[in-house]
Amino acid sequence: VARVDERVRELIRDMFDTMYESEGIGLAATQVGVGKRVIVVDVSPADQAASPIALVNPEIVGREGEMTTCMEGCLSVPGVQGEVTRSEGVVVSGLNENGEPVTLRADGILARCLQHEIDHLDGVLFIDRIPSPIPVPPASAK
Numbered sequence: 001v002a003r004v005d006e007r008v009r010e011l012i013r014d015m016f017d018t019m020y021e022s023e024g025i026g027l028a029a030t031q032v033g034v035g036k037r038v039i040v041v042d043v044s045p046a047d048q049a050a051s052p053i054a055l056v057n058p059e060i061v062g063r064e065g066e067m068t069t070c071m072e073g074c075l076s077v078p079g080v081q082g083e084v085t086r087s088e089g090v091v092v093s094g095l096n097e098n099g100e101p102v103t104l105r106a107d108g109i110l111a112r113c114l115q116h117e118i119d120h121l122d123g124v125l126f127i128d129r130i131p132s133p134i135p136v137p138p139a140s141a142k
Contacts (some may be wrong), residue, residue, distance in 0.1 A: 008036070016054070027115075043113050056094055060090050060092055065088030069083050082126065090107075092118070
């Protein structure tokens with residue numbers, strides 16, 4: 001993204017709407033058919049206030065801690081989960097929705113989510129990082 005303008009801010013708003021409606025915790029512009037380096041995330045629990053984060057041109061500039069393996073899913077691959085190994089912590093730089101430079105240090109679920117969404121921008125799906133996906137039965141079959 002060369003410049004954060006009103007069109008980019010509108011994209012960010014639309015992406016948050018789509019993410020929340022789909023009950024996701026992250027979304028990349030590429031997942032909604034837009035070829036721009038924009039991600040939105042909100043890993044706050046459902047019973048707490050939202051903590052939305054939007055990043056334009058995000059880049060992982062540092063990795064911290066151990067590598068950890070956790071189960072992941074994705075709005076782009078519904079009904080599939082798999083164990084993915086990622087850095088426990090990351091440092092991400094980019095621009096906020098106002099075009100201002102930001103650097104974010106994250107660990108835990110936020111670090112995992114940021115890595116997952118930045119992967120999307122680089123053309124990588126979580127299923128590319130796992131040996132064998134696990135189908136998840138639809139909620140109506142449980």
